[in-house]
Amino acid sequence: xxxEELEQIAESVRLENAKYDYEVHVCMDLACASQGAxxxxxxxxxxxxxxxxxVLVRRTxxxxxxxxxxxxxxxxxETLYAHVNxxxxxxxxxxLGGKPVPELQCDLNDHFEKQVRVVLENAGHIDPEKIxxxxxxxxxxxxxxxxxxxxxxxxxxxxxxxxLRGRGGGGYPTGLKWSTVAKASGDQxxxxxxxxxxDPGAFMDRSVMEGDPHRVIEGMAIAAYAVGASKxxxxxxxxxxxxxxxxxxxxxEARRRGLLGSNIGGTTFSFDVEIxxxxxxxxxxxETALLxxxxxxxxxxxxxxxxxxxxxxxxxxTLINNVETYANIAPIVRNGGKWFADMGSERSKxxxxxxxxxxxxxxxxxxxxxxxxxxxxxxxxxxxxxxxxTFKAVQTGGPSGGxxxxxMLDVGVSYDALMAMGSIMGSGGMIVMDDTSCMVNVARxxxxxxxxxxxxxxxxxxxxxxxxxxxxxxxxxxxxxMDDLELVEDLCSTVKEASLCGLGQTAxxxxxxxLKYFRNEYIEHIVNKRCPAGVCAMKSQVEVPA
Amino acid sequence: xxxxxxxxxxxDDKRWxxxxxxxxxxxxxxxxxxxxxxxxxxxxxxxxxxxIRFVARSLRVPLSQAYGVVTFYHYFSxxxxxxxxxxxxxxxxxxxxxxxxxxxxxxxxxxxxxxQTTKDGNISLMTARCVGACSRAPVVLCDGEVAGExxxxxxxxxxxxxxxx
Numbered sequence: 183x184x185x186e187e188l189e190q191i192a193e194s195v196r197l198e199n200a201k202y203d204y205e206v207h208v209c210m211d212l213a214c215a216s217q218g219a220x221x222x223x224x225x226x227x228x229x230x231x232x233x234x235x236x237v238l239v240r241r242t243x244x245x246x247x248x249x250x251x252x253x254x255x256x257x258x259x260e261t262l263y264a265h266v267n268x269x270x271x272x273x274x275x276x277x278l279g280g281k282p283v284p285e286l287q288c289d290l291n292d293h294f295e296k297q298v299r300v301v302l303e304n305a306g307h308i309d310p311e312k313i314x315x316x317x318x319x320x321x322x323x324x325x326x327x328x329x330x331x332x333x334x335x336x337x338x339x340x341x342x343x344x345x346l347r348g349r350g351g352g353g354y355p356t357g358l359k360w361s362t363v364a365k366a367s368g369d370q371x372x373x374x375x376x377x378x379x380x381d382p383g384a385f386m387d388r389s390v391m392e393g394d395p396h397r398v399i400e401g402m403a404i405a406a407y408a409v410g411a412s413k414x415x416x417x418x419x420x421x422x423x424x425x426x427x428x429x430x431x432x433x434x435e436a437r438r439r440g441l442l443g444s445n446i447g448g449t450t451f452s453f454d455v456e457i458x459x460x461x462x463x464x465x466x467x468x469e470t471a472l473l474x475x476x477x478x479x480x481x482x483x484x485x486x487x488x489x490x491x492x493x494x495x496x497x498x499x500t501l502i503n504n505v506e507t508y509a510n511i512a513p514i515v516r517n518g519g520k521w522f523a524d525m526g527s528e529r530s531k532x533x534x535x536x537x538x539x540x541x542x543x544x545x546x547x548x549x550x551x552x553x554x555x556x557x558x559x560x561x562x563x564x565x566x567x568x569x570x571x572t573f574k575a576v577q578t579g580g581p582s583g584g585x586x587x588x589x590m591l592d593v594g595v596s597y598d599a600l601m602a603m604g605s606i607m608g609s610g611g612m613i614v615m616d617d618t619s620c621m622v623n624v625a626r627x628x629x630x631x632x633x634x635x636x637x638x639x640x641x642x643x644x645x646x647x648x649x650x651x652x653x654x655x656x657x658x659x660x661x662x663x664m665d666d667l668e669l670v671e672d673l674c675s676t677v678k679e680a681s682l683c684g685l686g687q688t689a690x691x692x693x694x695x696x697l698k699y700f701r702n703e704y705i706e707h708i709v710n711k712r713c714p715a716g717v718c719a720m721k722s723q724v725e726v727p728a
Numbered sequence: 729x730x731x732x733x734x735x736x737x738x739x740d741d742k743r744w745x746x747x748x749x750x751x752x753x754x755x756x757x758x759x760x761x762x763x764x765x766x767x768x769x770x771x772x773x774x775x776x777x778x779x780i781r782f783v784a785r786s787l788r789v790p791l792s793q794a795y796g797v798v799t800f801y802h803y804f805s806x807x808x809x810x811x812x813x814x815x816x817x818x819x820x821x822x823x824x825x826x827x828x829x830x831x832x833x834x835x836x837x838x839x840x841x842x843x844q845t846t847k848d849g850n851i852s853l854m855t856a857r858c859v860g861a862c863s864r865a866p867v868v869l870c871d872g873e874v875a876g877e878x879x880x881x882x883x884x885x886x887x888x889x890x891x892x893x
Contacts, residue, residue: 212861216874248863382819385860420766420803421859459766461801462857478761479793480800537862539821545863577820611862613820627823631857637800 183440183447185326188317195318202238204278205257206230209306211244211389212424213546214251218267222252225271233275243393245306247293248546255306256282264288292562293544298525300533301509302549305393310428313435316396322441324515328404329447332515337408338364341511343519345531350376350467350504351579351608352684353530353597359501362491363409366499371411373402373453374495374502376472377418377425380464381580382631384611386535387505389547391418391425394509395432399455401508403442404515406453409501414455415476420462429457464581464635468683469502471637482639483683504609506535527553530596534607540577540614543568550595557591560614571616575699579608581628581635582688584695585621604695606688620717621700622707626654628692632685643686646677650693657704660711660720667704671697732756734786738778743771747779751786758789761797765804774805802857810845810852812890814870814883819858821865830866831855833880837887851890 199205208214208223223241230237245253250264254274263274263286270286277283308315316322328337342357363371375398379387391398402414418426433455436442444452458476465471466481473495475481494500510532514522523531530552536559539545543565550559560566560576567573575585584605586593593599597607615624633647653670656662674690681687697704706712711720734756737744750767754760764787768779775798784794798804816822816831831842834853838846845852861867864876870886 212859212874213864213876216861216864216867216876379860380857382823382858383821383862384858385862388860421856459763460803461762461766462803463801464857475762476759478759478763478789478797480796539862539865540824545865547863580820611820613824613862615824619824624824627820 183322183326185323185330188321188323188326191314192318192320195314199238201236203236205238205240206274206278207240207242207245207255207257207306209243209245209251209253209255210241211248211393212385213244213248214253217252219252221268222254222266222271225268226254226275229271229275233278235275235278237275237278240309242307243305243310244302244389244547246297246302246546246548247290247544249544250288250290250546254286262288262290264290290544293548293565296554296558296563297549298533298551299549300513300522300525301390301397301506301535302393302547303513304397305389305547308394310393310395311431313396313432313439313441316394320516321396321512322400322439324512325400325403325407325441326447328407328515329449329451334364334408334410337404337515340515340519341408344514344522345519346507346510346514346522347530347597348504349506349510349534349609351582351606353607356503356507359491359503360405360408362489363411363499363501366492368499370413370498371409372495372498372500373406373409373411373414374472374476374490374500375402375414375416375508376467376469376502376504377416377422378460378467378472379419379422379505379609380467380635381582381609381611383537383539383577383613384580384609385537386547386610388422388425390505390509390535391422392428395425395428396436397509397512398429398505399432399436399442401503401511402455403446403453404511405501405503405508407451409499411501412452412454414453415458415495416455417458417460417466417472417476419460421460426457426459433457463637464631465637465683465685468685471683472502473500480637482637483685485682506610525551527594527596529598534595534610536610536612538564538612538614541567541571541616541619542614552596553594555592555594556586559595559612560591564614567614567616571618573614574617574619575615575621577605577613577615577624577692578611579606579688579691580611581631582606582684582691583608583611584691585615585624585699586695587699590699604691604698606691618715618717620658620713620715621696621703622654622657622713623715623717625693625696626651626658629654629689632689636685636689640680640682640686642677642680643682643689646673646681646686647689649673650677650690654693657707658713658718660707660718662708664708667708732788735782738782744782746771747783748786751783756787758787761787761789761794762801765794765798769804774808776806807845808849811850812871813852813854814868814886815854815856815859816842816883817859817861817865817867817869818855819862819865821862822858822867825865827866830868830878830880830883834883834887837884851887
């Protein structure tokens with residue numbers, strides 16, 4: 183495979199597409215699929231055949247605004263239809279070439295206007311199971327450019343120049359990580375993709391793996407070339423069967439096209455990828471635990487250093503990046519580091535994909551430039567809190583993150599700003615809460631999560647989260663005292679300081695951030711035995727021990 | 729040292745061949761333990777003692793280590809699932825939108841706690857950490873089929889249908 187051959191494939195796809203007058207795209211991502219997008223597509227195909235018009239019906243990955251699903255987009259007009267079901271198929275096909283179907287049209291301009299699509303550039307445009315469609319969108323071109331025109335160091339330099347930071351949540355500079363692995367000595371090195379998206383409330387990585395799987399594989403191949411690895415693993419949650427199936431197909435197709443395997447592009451570079459299934463352990467998102475799991479062992483973390491960059495899988499130098507990080511690589515190699523570094527804020531470059539969910543009008547996937555204000559994401563892109571309720575907080579970073587109150591919404595989104603507010607960027611879950619959510623209860627929910635997911639290796643995390651859960655339960659049911667609150671704060675700092683890995687070190691964040699911004703809710707529960715949001719059921723006064 | 733011979737298949741059940749296939753594909757390497765357990769669970773629905781023993785011996789992994797792995801990961805189940813399974817997603821977005829009420833309703837109707845199966849072996853009630861369909865929260869999976877924006881009535885109706893069958 184050479185750049186010219188890629189061009190030929192792209193050209194043949196374009197010629198094939200040119201045979202059709204219209205392209206009807208059906209979003210088949212989980213949210214739309216759960217509402218009958220499958221049947222809708224079948225009926226569209228039937229209606230198209232019956233009409234005699236030249237219509238190409240294409241299934242795609244996530245288009246973004248899931249709350250308006252099932253979604254259909256008609257090209258070349260770019261008409262977006264919302265809440266489509268199978269019985270609308272004929273109306274859509276017969277409208278082609280004429281006026282759009284008015285009752286299905288939706289106005290989501292506000293939703294899309296402030297978004298910038300880098301990672302999601304192909305999602306909603308290509309069939310994820312067809313490698314040629316990815317190639318037609320400049321797919322694998324970056325890999326060929328890297329192999330033919332750049333040295334491994336040149337690639338690392340470009341990534342460093344882009345100032346891309348790890349999208350799994352930690353925000354470690356990607357270029358620096360790559361150069362550490364490249365410099366590590368060893369005849370065998372590994373490249374690992376962390377697709378163990380364990381944060382409840384986050385599904386960006388699932389959508390990328392399902393909607394544009396080749397983008398992840400291409401990113402990994404470029405990384406392997408840069409650091410000198412020949413073998414890669416994608417670690418995916420078993421809870422994502424579609425992602426596993428799409429990646430399996432993608433790997434097979436890439437091998438068939440000679441884009442994975444031996445002597446890629448006629449060079450001496452060889453690289454292949456295998457999928458490893460997670461098995462429902464949140465801690466496996468932590469890199470050393472993930473590596474243990476790939477080795478077939480219990481996913482318990484190890485103290486660092488040594489970092490995986492020096493001693494990772496089977497003791498060999500290993501590069502671990504998140505799905506979204508790899509998804510950013512190909513566009514950076516194609517467009518240059520500067521192009522990427524021109525987007526975003528001072529110390530957080532590029533874009534970030536967020537999964538916007540909870541009490542918000544437009545739920546779904548959004549990709550925004552770093553530095554955008556939280557208010558713009560929630561009120562403009564997200565359409566605000568529905569049903570006349572008022573916004574209370576937005577939770578970012580999952581169980582490791584925190585709750586950000588209304589008065590902080592004008593802060594721009596970046597790794598550092600979120601950290602300063604007591605939360606973290608995390609992998610990109612953004613859960614909006616309104617006045618019907620109790621912040622103490624939410625904190626208890628996350629602590630319960632961390633308690634269950636603690637691997638049990640170190641005591642601060644294993645015992646600390648359990649004690650925190652007991653104390654928070656007491657606060658929630660109105661049996662706590664102010665001394666208990668003090669104990670909670672004390673315990674939070676112990677767990678934070680003394681835990682072995684990221685899970686324990688960040689577990690207190692949801693408690694600490696709600697204590698910081700919503701302390702009055704805690705006090706209300708303790709002193710007045712009342713839950714301001716009306717969520718917590720208080721034990722009757724009689725049961726309260728004296 | 730004599731070459732290692734993997735143990736014979738536990739029975740002539742064809743599913744063991746699928747399990748063996750996974751191990752062979754991985755050259756009976758120890759690191760294939762989790763992969764193989766996945767195959768067992770997807771073929772048999774759960775992991776029983778015989779299966780764990782067979783896999784451990786085939787991969788030359790100490791039984792304690794294999795059992796340790798099985799019990800560490802939530803995805804693996806040591807109990808056979810019911811004929812039907814209702815799984816309520818308990819991720820954050822679902823929780824905020826009232827997933828706990830769905831769980832409560834199902835628990836009350838079935839008379840079992842989450843993670844259990846009804847005595848007649850008909851229905852299992854499970855919770856999931858997050859199935860990634862957060863934009864349609866709260867989400868319920870009925871025998872693997874995703875239903876978004878689920879209500880208590882819907883869940884009860886589904887349970888009713890399964891009970892009548």
